[in-house]
Amino acid sequence: MSSYILEMKNITKRFPGVLALNNVTFSVKQGEIHCLVGENGAGKSTLMKILSGVYPHGQFEGEIIFEGKEAKFSHIHDSEQAGIGIIYQELALVPEMMVYENILLGHEIKKGISIDIxxxxxxxxxxxxxxxxxxxxxxxxxELGIGKQQLVEIAKALSRKAKLLILDEPTAALNENDCENLLNIIRELKSQGVTCIMISHKLKEVMAIADTITVLRDGQTICTLNKNNATEQLLIKHMVGRSIENIYPPRDIRPIDETVLEVKNWSGIDPKTGRKILQNMSLKIKTGEIVGLAGLVGSGRTELARSIFGNPDGYIVSGEIFIKGKPQHFTHPHDAIKQGLAYASEDRKKNGLILIQTIKDNIMIANLKKISSSIGVINREEEITQANNYVKSLTIKTPSIEQLVVNLSGGNQQKVSIAKWLFVSPKLLILDEPTRGIDVGAKY
Structure with missing residues (x-):
């Protein structure tokens, strides 16, 4: 019997205008932790969606061998029954349902003909x-933040007794303690005989947990390495096709002695729960300064950012905000944007983008006035020029600015979200987990 639990041979997948996977071969040994790495749009998530049946047999070319037998999954239920579980990069939870309902959805425990709640x-x-x-x-x-939702998604996957567990960017929204907790869970699963495939852009994490590492680039298999033969620099070179020597380059621009934002005695209460989310926060940021906000999941980082940015969640807030020394009162994000603030959400799918619209439309939407005449007519030529400039400068992988955002990889969606706010030309840009799902080439 083969030592490989999974063999994917000569996999090719096309989308309109895009060759997403080109003759990819990917093999995973029984009981190992196999990490799959590559730039945004390299084809990692697409390959796993083929394996899990999201893209059914017949919609791609190539062959899948699972536990020594050819697999022709026509639906995700087929792969689940075969013993393959997957946690997607974009969470697949039902917001209006409770935690226990989500975790056991489709696998409810029954007592007779009734559900045993x-x-x-x-x-x-x-x-x-x-x-x-x-x-x-x-x-x-x-009612849960994105980090806690990710942990619910992981618990949901663990509730299925999978032989092969696929984790697509599972730690992207987690803090360091939760990341380490998850890595320990994966190690425990390995010790119990569960094979794991993990997609991650966090190379330190990959080096810490992988037995084997496969690199994809531009929809092709570049190499498969034993962890003992791999280094972070070697992986980066294979991923982006070049060496990146200066990961943290020196800054040419230094802060000047001008306060762009000052927050005094800022407090907030969530009216839904009555919980204090912020208490007497004070913050001062100078022009040109980069300020890092750190804390555990649930510590109030996102709540602070969103309450400053026009308070779209309806928190009961008190305190003072000053923009370049002038007092401000924002009742809506539009007010904050007019005063030069921009906020890129941690949850691009829910709050950052309109997935069914094009790249061009998403980049332009927060500042249509910039490309419109005095009577509100949009300059279509300027719109196309500006959108193409951001696609080029942020290396967004797409065949066209007319591509729907829903068809982009998670990392390229994040770039579109950031481009939207750069187009506003803000005085202060608030970035909430901006590198979530972003590859090393784009980060550095």
Missing amino acids: PEMIKKTEQLLRVVHLDVNPTTKIK
């Missing part, structure tokens, strides 16, 4: 303890 809650509590998430199983998903 107490037993489902008990089972969910056990799974939440495994991922060290302290939330009430009856909490609605929409």
